[in-house]
Amino acid sequence: xxxxxxxxxxxxxxxxxxxxxxxxxxxxxxxxxxxxxxxxxxxxxxxxxxxxxxxxxxxxxxxxxxxxxxxxxxxxxxxxxxxxxxxxxxxxxxxxxxxxxxxxxxxxxxxxxxxxxxxxxxxxxxxxxxxxxxxxxxxxxxxxxxxxxxxxxxxxxxxxxxxxxxxxxxxxxxxxxxxxxxxxxxxxxxxxxxxxxxxxxxxxxxxxxxxxxxxxxxxxxxxxxxxxxxxxxxxxxxxxxxxxxxxxxxxxxxxxxxxxxxxxxxxxxxxxxxxxxxxxxxxxxxxxxxxxxxxxxxxxxxxxxxxxxxxx
Numbered sequence: 024x025x026x027x028x029x030x031x032x033x034x035x036x037x038x039x040x041x042x043x044x045x046x047x048x049x050x051x052x053x054x055x056x057x058x059x060x061x062x063x064x065x066x067x068x069x070x071x072x073x074x075x076x077x078x079x080x081x082x083x084x085x086x087x088x089x090x091x092x093x094x095x096x097x098x099x100x101x102x103x104x105x106x107x108x109x110x111x112x113x114x115x116x117x118x119x120x121x122x123x124x125x126x127x128x129x130x131x132x133x134x135x136x137x138x139x140x141x142x143x144x145x146x147x148x149x150x151x152x153x154x155x156x157x158x159x160x161x162x163x164x165x166x167x168x169x170x171x172x173x174x175x176x177x178x179x180x181x182x183x184x185x186x187x188x189x190x191x192x193x194x195x196x197x198x199x200x201x202x203x204x205x206x207x208x209x210x211x212x213x214x215x216x217x218x219x220x221x222x223x224x225x226x227x228x229x230x231x232x233x234x235x236x237x238x239x240x241x242x243x244x245x246x247x248x249x250x251x252x253x254x255x256x257x258x259x260x261x262x263x264x265x266x267x268x269x270x271x272x273x274x275x276x277x278x279x280x281x282x283x284x285x286x287x288x289x290x291x292x293x294x295x296x297x298x299x300x301x302x303x304x305x306x307x308x309x310x311x312x313x314x315x316x317x318x319x320x321x322x323x324x325x326x327x328x329x330x331x332x333x334x335x
Contacts, residue, residue: 025259025262028255028258028259029259029268029271031255032252032255032256032259032268032271033271033274033275033278034278035247035248035251035252035255036248036252036271036275037116037274037275037276037277037278037279037282038243038248038278038279038282039244039248039252040107040112040113040115040116040119040279040283041112041113041279041282041283041286041287042240042243042244042248043056043103043104043107043112043115043240043244044107044111044112044115044283044287045236045239045240045287046236046237046240046241046244047104047107047108048236049231049232049233049234049236049237049240050230050231050232050233050237051231051237051240051241052221052225053101053104053105053107053108053225054101054104054105054217054218054220054221054224054225055217055218055221055225056104056237056240056241056244057100057101057103057104057214057217058214058215058216058217058218058219058220058221059214059218059241059245060214060241060244060245060248060249061096061100061210061211061213061214061217061249062210062211062214062215062217062218063214063245064207064210064214064245064246064249064250065206065207065208065209065210065211065212065213065214065249066207066211067245067250068203068206068207068210068250068254069204069207069208069211072201072203072204072207077201077204078200078201078204078207082197082200082204082205082208083208083211083212085193085197085208087189087192087193087196087197088193088205088208088209088212089212090186090189091186091189091190091193091205091209091212092186092208092209092210092211092212092213092214092216093182093186093212093213093216094182094183094184094185094186094187094189095182095183095186095187095189095190095209095213096186096209096210096212096213096214096216096217097182097212097213097216097217097220098179098181098182098183098185098186099179099180099182099183099186100179100213100217101179101217101220102175102176102178102179102180102182103115103119103176103179105172105175106172106173106175106176106179107172108172109168109169109171109172110169110172110173110176111283111289111290112279112282112283112287112289113276113279113280113281113282113283113284113289113299114173114280114299115176115279116275116276116279116280117152117276117279117280117298117299117302117303118153118173118176118177118180118302119176119179119180119183119276120272120273120276120302120303120306121149121153121177121180121302121306122180122183122184122187122272123184123272123306124145124146124149124150124305124306125180125181125183125184126184126187126188127142127146128146128184129181129184129185129188130188133188139311141308141311142308142311144308145304145305145306145307145308145311146305147305148301148304148305148308149301149302149304149305149306150305151301151305152298152299152300152301152302152303152304152305153173153177153298153302154298155297155298155301186209190205190209193205201257202257202260203253203254203257206253206257210249256268256271272306273303273306273307276299276303277303280299
């Protein structure tokens with residue numbers, strides 16, 4: 024069940040970037056689509072948990088969930104949805120994988136945590152990969168907007184990193200609240216912020232060109248991308264080593280690149296392919312210590328089970 028859940032989660036997260044692209048290109052305003060997705064997903068999850076008496080709506084009144092929602096959902100996905108108007112879904116997924124590097128840098132800057140040499144090397148390699156991805160000619164049809172969109176996604180990952188650190192703080196400050204409940208509350212906060220941004224900036228947006236495509240994209244992202252995907256993520260966190268579910272970052276970008284190129288005809292130039300590989304190598308090195316701890320925990324678990332069988 025753990026393997027099945029992990030594979031399903033990777034597939035879900037790998038397909039969400041193309042689903043966003045389909046919605047944006049169908050004419051669904053990006054901030055409106057993102058706002059509806061996260062507010063609806065958060066509300067449905069809150070109602071589900073409330074029906075099981077495992078959540079209190081007072082979570083919405085806590086500043087921790089408000090600030091987490093601002094970073095994890097509002098900043099991250101406002102940037103991603105807007106940028107996918109000008110950038111392919113596959114490359115958007117690769118640029119989004121830079122989040123762990125920013126988490127490391129923020130930890131070093133705010134908490135004065137020393138960055139291991141290997142992780143620092145990974146961060147530098149990942150930065151070089153981003154530079155390769157943003158070389159001129161990768162997506163010439165959008166001209167300078169391609170470069171701006173790529174930089175916006177990277178900037179959005181700074182918000183993701185800040186939100187991730189705030190989420191860790193919130194879970195420590197509110198140990199009685201489950202991770203799923205905290206995630207639902209922060210999604211609702213990020214969702215209403217995105218809807219407010221849509222009202223302020225997208226009032227004069229043209230009508231939706233392909234209504235059925237836009238609705239399919241929205242429903243998929245809400246029910247499968249946000250609700251099923253994130254529930255699987257937190258279920259895996261509760262059943263395995265906390266680092267294990269985050270390794271979707273190394274797999275899903277390749278799924279997104281393949282789907283974008285195969286199903287949507289997105290271009291994949293040599294510098295995009297090379298840059299994607301370099302970014303993912305950098306992400307892998309940045310999280311090398313966490314992966315080592317995962318492998319050590321796995322080895323210890325196997326040893327304990329082996330001893331239990333021998334004693335039996």
